[in-house]
Amino acid sequence: QVQLVESGGGLVQAGGSLTLSCAASGSIFSINTMGWYRQAPGKQRELVAVITSGGSTSYADSVKGRFTISRANAKNTVYLQMNSLKPEDTAVYYCNAEIQSTHSLRYLEHWGQGTLVTVSS
16 A cells, blocks of 8 residues: 655746655555656656665766755655756656565565656747
């Protein structure tokens, strides 16, 4: 019954900013790596950013310097701050997390339902 729920998507003009949030809930024992992926219409899903339990981050080259991933471990929440948005950033953004539930012996991958970000020119 572990769930990830994204929020914060919407319509924004090029050059604008948005912040996405993803909260994990349910029978959670621990969370390892969390990340954000996106999928634009007609394109493959791609990794945007990841953050480890210790706070180390990695970004796709296309978003470096513009996006920032962070997490609030006490809230089981990961954020994606997106600045200087471009039309090519338009996509459905998905939250991902490696979560060990209270009834599992290992980490399992979980996905959120996705939130749409549309950047107009």
